[in-house]
Amino acid sequence: xxxxxxxxxxxxxxxxxxxxxxxxxxxxxxxxxxxxxxxxxxxxxxxxxxxxxxxxxxxxxxxxxxxxxxxxxxxxxxxxxxxxxxxxxxxxxxxxxxxxxxxxxxxxxxxxxxxxxxxxxxxxxxxxxxxxxxxxxxxxxxxxxxxxxxxxxxxxxxxxxxxxxxxxxxxxxxxxxxxxxxxxxxxxxxxxxxxxxxxxxxxxxxxxxxxxxxxxxxxxxxxxxxxxxxxxxxxxxxxxxxxxxxxxxxxxxxxxxxxxxxxxxxxxxxxxxxxxxxxxxxxxxxxxxxxxxxxxxxxxxxxxxxxxxxxxxxxxxxxxxxxxxxxxxxxxxxxxxxxxxxxxxxxxxxxxxxxxxxxxxxxxxxxxxxxxxxxxxxxxxxxxxxxxxxxxxxxxxxxxxxxxxxxxxxxxxxxxxxxxxxxxxxxxxxxxxxxxxxxxxxxxxxxxxxxxxxxxxxxxxxxxxxxxxxxxxxxxxxxxxxxxxxxxxxxxxxxxxxxxxxxxxxxxxxxxxxxxxxxxxxxxxxxxxxxxxxxxxxxxxxxxxxxxxxxxxxxxxxxxxxxxxxxxxxxxxx
Numbered sequence: 001x002x003x004x005x006x007x008x009x010x011x012x013x014x015x016x017x018x019x020x021x022x023x024x025x026x027x028x029x030x031x032x033x034x035x036x037x038x039x040x041x042x043x044x045x046x047x048x049x050x051x052x053x054x055x056x057x058x059x060x061x062x063x064x065x066x067x068x069x070x071x072x073x074x075x076x077x078x079x080x081x082x083x084x085x086x087x088x089x090x091x092x093x094x095x096x097x098x099x100x101x102x103x104x105x106x107x108x109x110x111x112x113x114x115x116x117x118x119x120x121x122x123x124x125x126x127x128x129x130x131x132x133x134x135x136x137x138x139x140x141x142x143x144x145x146x147x148x149x150x151x152x153x154x155x156x157x158x159x160x161x162x163x164x165x166x167x168x169x170x171x172x173x174x175x176x177x178x179x180x181x182x183x184x185x186x187x188x189x190x191x192x193x194x195x196x197x198x199x200x201x202x203x204x205x206x207x208x209x210x211x212x213x214x215x216x217x218x219x220x221x222x223x224x225x226x227x228x229x230x231x232x233x234x235x236x237x238x239x240x241x242x243x244x245x246x247x248x249x250x251x252x253x254x255x256x257x258x259x260x261x262x263x264x265x266x267x268x269x270x271x272x273x274x275x276x277x278x279x280x281x282x283x284x285x286x287x288x289x290x291x292x293x294x295x296x297x298x299x300x301x302x303x304x305x306x307x308x309x310x311x312x313x314x315x316x317x318x319x320x321x322x323x324x325x326x327x328x329x330x331x332x333x334x335x336x337x338x339x340x341x342x343x344x345x346x347x348x349x350x351x352x353x354x355x356x357x358x359x360x361x362x363x364x365x366x367x368x369x370x371x372x373x374x375x376x377x378x379x380x381x382x383x384x385x386x387x388x389x390x391x392x393x394x395x396x397x398x399x400x401x402x403x404x405x406x407x408x409x410x411x412x413x414x415x416x417x418x419x420x421x422x423x424x425x426x427x428x429x430x431x432x433x434x435x436x437x438x439x440x441x442x443x444x445x446x447x448x449x450x451x452x453x454x455x456x457x458x459x460x461x462x463x464x465x466x467x468x469x470x471x472x473x474x475x476x477x478x479x480x481x482x483x484x485x486x487x488x489x490x491x492x493x494x495x496x497x498x499x500x501x502x503x504x505x506x507x508x509x510x511x512x513x514x515x516x517x518x519x520x521x522x523x524x525x526x527x528x529x530x531x532x533x534x535x536x537x538x539x540x541x542x543x544x545x546x547x548x549x550x551x552x553x554x555x556x557x558x559x560x561x562x563x564x565x566x567x568x569x570x571x572x573x574x
Contacts, residue, residue: 234252553568
């Protein structure tokens with residue numbers, strides 16, 4: 001679904017002594033060029049990128065209020081005070097909730113958990129959760145992946161005598177005077193704070209909670225390495241929450257994917273890996289973000305996030321297998337509903353909104369939990385920021401989710417239109433909000449009037465790492481490129497280009513006919529097998545009319561029946 005995108009190809013021209021870098025680090029100069037294209041310049045930066053491990057993670061003591069909150073919570077645990085964790089219903093929130101819950105139980109805490117219902121409660125802690133905590137005699141609330149924008153709710157908690165600790169990673173709103181608006185709490189662990197001394201300025205909710213757990217373990221004199229048993233959750237959440245894979249986040253993702261590829265540690269995680277067919281396979285960012293993550297999210301989208309939480313809290317392998325299979329089934333249902341919702345949203349845009357720079361679509365019958373996914377599909381299809389609204393249970397109030405492009409800070413743009421919103425929160429690239437039905441047209445007009453987006457901003461810029469003749473492709477190069485994994489935001493998968501390639505001998509493959517295999521004849525006489533994914537029949541029909549094309553590709557090694565052959569995965573062509 002990229003027909004509507006205005007795509008332009010650009011070639012990186014950053015300079016360095018790639019031969020010298022390659023010799024210094026034992027990698028192909030082509031891989032060295034990719035590192036320079038990712039703005040890694042000094043030997044120290046390159047060495048950290050290639051070789052940093054768990055021992056190079058930053059000290060959690062640098063987290064704002066980290067040690068302070070660990071001391072407060074450790075006293076609560078020792079004094080057997082009732083503690084309630086308030087999480088979130090997405091993959092990041094569920095993973096964060098489980099990490100905190102399991103860690104606190106291991107320390108002897110009197111601990112319970114509350115995860116809001118996506119449809120009934122909406123995002124984050126609310127007055128009903130606070131009231132229930134008071135009724136249940138809870139002494140302390142600790143949030144994860146939420147809380148930083150819940151000023152009114154947490155004031156009510158403080159007024160009721162509850163101790164509140166916030167662990168969150170979302171952006172912090174500012175008042176008209178430019179000062180941060182922080183909710184009342186005993187402590188706020190969030191690297192987005194202006195006074196944060198933590199070297200990373202972007203951590204997902206699970207990593208924030210995970211790092212906080214390491215401080216708690218330290219308070220109790222536990223083995224400093226014990227918190228690493230939750231590494232797989234930290235990595236999965238980092239990938240699912242689309243955190244840039246730079247610095248510490250890259251280390252977490254890289255090392256955590258190794259754990260997942262080995263089958264996982266947690267009983268529930270092991271079962272989910274088995275049920276999704278990933279056992280014995282290398283778990284990549286793709287399989288973490290588009291196979292495992294959606295199954296975890298399916299619980300919160302289709303029923304309740306407690307389905308996914310209970311998977312990780314499974315007491316035995318049999319129970320875990322049953323719970324994992326149920327989540328996989330829920331995700332299949334979610335896929336069907338998403339396809340129908342996306343089709344309906346595209347129809348609305350095609351009929352009414354193609355000229356808009358910011359897309360705002362209302363779908364009364366769309367399952368509320370799927371608005372964010374459909375907004376993401378619109379963003380990918382049209383290359384524009386997109387909001388999708390659905391009717392909520394509250395009369396006259398519609399809930400929406402937004403997904404953005406790099407040039408559009410969604411959080412800041414919504415803040416400018418805050419007078420039209422009932423509630424909102426999020427990041428530059430994604431947001432959740434609620435608005436009165438009658439105000440949706442006004443919001444659409446405001447967002448499109450106030451935006452500074454230009455036509456150039458809305459062009460999809462595809463950056464090419466280098467032109468790469470087939471004669472330069474080798475098993476060593478493919479292996480050296482694999483050393484740059486995991487690929488994701490901030491460390492995009494390398495792209496290479498080659499002109500004047502002749503495609504021939506087409507074969508449509510796959511149960512859903514979504515893969516087109518072909519032979520690619522380069523000008524220098526070298527022939528490599530190629531594969532391209534999409535509507536294979538349409539691609540075949542188009543490519544059969546082309547004698548020569550330019551391709552964007554990534555080299556891979558195909559293993560079959562004991563044979564290893566170099567292949568080319570085609571991303572795009574001209």
